[in-house]
């Protein structure tokens with residue numbers, strides 16, 4: 009029998025892909041069928057996503073997949089980043105041009121929101137970390153700026169749900185991405201309608217929430233015709249990329265029970281898997297988050313600014329006429345002097361600065377540190393600072409769970425960065441297991457395979473990932489130097 013093919017549409021804040029996952033019952037092989045860029049689009053002082061361009065690329069990708077694997081395609085599922093949404097009116101018109109979460113309209117809004125509903129109450133209900141990008145503040149901003157759009161809205165869909173709607177007409181929201189909104193009740197796992205009402209956000213626009221693995225419908229006739237695919241099922245994976253990536257953490261054979269993960273890409277999502285959301289005062293004080301995962305699990309984690317800092321530095325260099333690829337940048341960083349200047353990667357100035365290298369330099373200057381004045385120095389500063397931040401977050405999470413993390417799995421594109429992996433092992437003082445680089449896509453594909461009855465438990469799914477991936481281990485070194493750097497970092 010031919011392998012069954014599950015198509016994953018994996019959309020990131022930098023690029024999107026259509027990937028075919030061929031599953032033989034034991035191992036899965038991924039093929040990039042179509043890759044396209046996806047960047048925020050500046051529109052008259054705002055920042056948007058060009059969702060129709062993304063959709064066109066998805067269609068092109070599906071058409072290529074039809075040519076390669078047509079008859080074997082078993083289902084299609086979409087995952088994306090969190091927090092962003094699309095509104096439809098009752099006639100299915102898209103309302104407004106969907107916003108990118110780095111749009112400045114939510115700047116400063118959190119504090120005024122807390123005067124209406126105290127921060128502590130929002131956390132006790134939703135368990136979500138406070139970030140300006142959260143959907144809650146995006147909707148509050150919309151309500152302030154142009155209430156007419158929300159008034160016309162009939163349906164709120166998260167980004168992956170919107171593409172599922174385009175594929176099959178479903179108008180539901182999948183659970184994992186819904187948990188990134190900061191208006192999902194983490195205990196009841198339903199929309200936090202009381203909270204929404206207190207912010208005067210209409211509650212009738214929020215649809216049914218479905219679990220990862222739900223069959224959403226059949227590929228629309230016109231899409232089947234245009235792509236050459238047959239009318240295959242559309243299946244929600246874990247639609248939040250981080251949820252899919254963590255489902256695909258290759259745990260199980262290290263002999264170490266207490267593992268943590270970093271889903272490393274534009275963001276670094278670092279944390280542990282728990283069975284229930286941790287909604288304590290201490291969790292609030294540490295500003296950690298509880299995001300929904302597969303099989304009722306939660307991810308207790310924190311967002312760290314991640315490789316966004318490096319990506320944006322690269323754009324700064326390019327603008328200055330010095331285009332360098334990531335390999336070269338990492339090499340320059342490896343040759344630069346260690347621990348020369350350190351930053352807190354989560355400083356709000358790094359969320360969307362006009363120019364990242366200037367932002368890093370200003371930060372160092374204002375804290376009387378040597379100013380990183382070359383490409384190598386800037387990237388070294390970013391990578392060492394990320395590793396130190398990981399240590400800080402892990403310590404915080406250990407203090408919440410009372411369990412010492414013994415091994416750290418790094419999954420996602422960022423796990424290709426050997427230098428950062430070594431820094432991470434060194435800073436955290438535990439082994440780092442890097443890979444798979446395709447965590448999210450594997451999670452997406454295998455959750456579809458599971459919905460098709462091909463895989464049993466989450467542990468079985470993780471065994472498939474292990475069998476299908478090349479992993480690389482980094483042992484910690486240079487403890488004393490990193491301890492010293494960490495005490496400097498903590499004082500920033």
Ligand code: LFR
Pocket residue numbers: 021088089090091092109141188248249250273274275277311
């Ligand atoms: C990672 C991610 C994070 C989320 C951020 C913004 O791609 O999904 O989990 O906090 O993007 O949506």
